[in-house]
Amino acid sequence: MTVETPIGLTRAVEESSKKELEVLALLSRSLLETVDLDEQLGLTIRLAAEALRADRGSIMLVDQETGNLQITAAEGLPPEMIGHVVPVGEGIAGWVARHNEPVAVHGEVQDPRFEGVNPSLDSAISLPMYSHGVVMGVLNLVRISGDEFIEQDLRFASSLADMASVAIEKASLYARLKDREARMSRLLGAAIGAQEQERRRIAAEIHDGFLQDLSALFLKIEKVRNLLKREQIDDAMATTKEVQDDIRDQVASIRDFIFEVRPPSLDQIGLAPTLEAMVQRMISGDGVTAAFSSELGPDRLPESIETILYRTAQEALRNVVKHAKASMVSVRLDRSGSRVILEIEDNGRGFDARTPKRGHYGLETMRERIELAGGDFHIMPRDGGGTIVGAILPLD
Numbered sequence: 001m002t003v004e005t006p007i008g009l010t011r012a013v014e015e016s017s018k019k020e021l022e023v024l025a026l027l028s029r030s031l032l033e034t035v036d037l038d039e040q041l042g043l044t045i046r047l048a049a050e051a052l053r054a055d056r057g058s059i060m061l062v063d064q065e066t067g068n069l070q071i072t073a074a075e076g077l078p079p080e081m082i083g084h085v086v087p088v089g090e091g092i093a094g095w096v097a098r099h100n101e102p103v104a105v106h107g108e109v110q111d112p113r114f115e116g117v118n119p120s121l122d123s124a125i126s127l128p129m130y131s132h133g134v135v136m137g138v139l140n141l142v143r144i145s146g147d148e149f150i151e152q153d154l155r156f157a158s159s160l161a162d163m164a165s166v167a168i169e170k171a172s173l174y175a176r177l178k179d180r181e182a183r184m185s186r187l188l189g190a191a192i193g194a195q196e197q198e199r200r201r202i203a204a205e206i207h208d209g210f211l212q213d214l215s216a217l218f219l220k221i222e223k224v225r226n227l228l229k230r231e232q233i234d235d236a237m238a239t240t241k242e243v244q245d246d247i248r249d250q251v252a253s254i255r256d257f258i259f260e261v262r263p264p265s266l267d268q269i270g271l272a273p274t275l276e277a278m279v280q281r282m283i284s285g286d287g288v289t290a291a292f293s294s295e296l297g298p299d300r301l302p303e304s305i306e307t308i309l310y311r312t313a314q315e316a317l318r319n320v321v322k323h324a325k326a327s328m329v330s331v332r333l334d335r336s337g338s339r340v341i342l343e344i345e346d347n348g349r350g351f352d353a354r355t356p357k358r359g360h361y362g363l364e365t366m367r368e369r370i371e372l373a374g375g376d377f378h379i380m381p382r383d384g385g386g387t388i389v390g391a392i393l394p395l396d
């Protein structure tokens with residue numbers, strides 16, 4: 001025996017499928033064209049409520065930090081409900097978000113899971129919106145009076161929830177991209193500023209330091225010539241000795257200067273030995289103990305990573321010298337799997353890194369450099385006083 005579907009019912013099913021296709025087409029077009037999440041979610045809930053004959057509908061987004069749900073788009077609700085927060089786990093939507101499972105209820109709500117839910121609901125569905133197993137929000141539709149949501153309604157609503165999830169993912173990627181772009185342009189500005197500042201410093205050092213010293217040497221040699229002319233050989237010899245000592249001092253200070261600007265050893269023998277030498281140079285004397293440890297040995301890292309870590313250690317050590325009043329500094333460079341870890345620890349006076357200082361760029365530049373290279377930068381108070389500045393960089 002075959003059961004014939006009444007023609008009227010077939011037509012109704014065809015009509016509703018057509019309507020569903022139209023809604024999906026509209027939403028996917030808008031998904032392509034807009035990056036405005038509120039607009040996309042507003043359109044989704046409006047079309048969902050219309051196509052599924054719901055009297056009320058809402059899309060709630062999960063605050064990933066607190067787990068609370070916030071109404072972001074609504075249909076059939078007073079406008080002031082937008083922004084309303086539902087605490088984590090509360091009501092049907094809270095349960096759906098917590099368990100990542102859809103729920104459909106009909107008639108008086110007696111389910112103990114949803115205690116406190118408005119008992120006047122006639123028929124309601126709540127669907128999780130998720131990606132990679134993480135719930136990002138909940139789509140709710142309510143019919144106050146009328147027929148029950150059926151299996152087909154649930155399937156369609158779940159396609160809409162999936163599309164809304166794509167919209168949320170897209171918006172979050174877009175926001176991250178914007179943020180990265182803004183950081184890149186800030187870093188570029190800071191890098192250009194820092195480069196100019198460094199050039200100014202080098203020019204000043206050459207002008208006030210080396211040029212002055214060369215002029216002084218010139219005068220001393222002039223003096224030697226006059227002494228020789230007057231055949232005061234002993235005095236000429238003594239002044240010549242002074243000239244030699246001055247030249248030796250200058251060679252040493254030029255070497256220090258080159259080391260600070262860009263140590264040739266960084267390219268020649270690598271990061272670990274260069275850092276070790278820098279720790280000794282910068283933290284020598286004054287009753288300060290300096291330690292350096294590394295499991296890296298002579299292993300080389302990619303050049304850009306060596307440069308970033310060298311500059312980070314250099315600025316962190318400068319800060320220790322300038323600000324910390326420490327009696328112990330220790331630098332550690334290690335590798336763990338495909339990550340390299342740099343830590344600069346001092347036992348000085350410590351500071352609150354949460355309040356940035358205007359017009360001071362050292363810490364900010366370190367953070368920007370490390371984070372742009374895909375790494376993690378942190379500043380922590382050290383147990384027993386002082387500061388730990390750390391950077392973790394992926395090697396790939």
Ligand SMILES: Nc1ncnc2c1ncn2[C@@H]1O[C@H](COP(=O)(O)OP(=O)(O)OP(=O)(O)O)[C@@H](O)[C@H]1O
Binds near residue numbers: 346348357359360364
């Ligand atoms: N190891 C440290 N111990 C104590 N205070 C520190 C330490 N490192 C940084 N600070 C504090 O944080 C502030 C900001 O450091 P930052 O390196 O950003 O700027 P700066 O060293 O003052 O100037 P610059 O822009 O030349 O680096 C410093 O002025 C200092 O007060």
Ligand SMILES: [Mg+2]
Binds near residue numbers: 315318319361362363
């Ligand atoms: Mg500094």
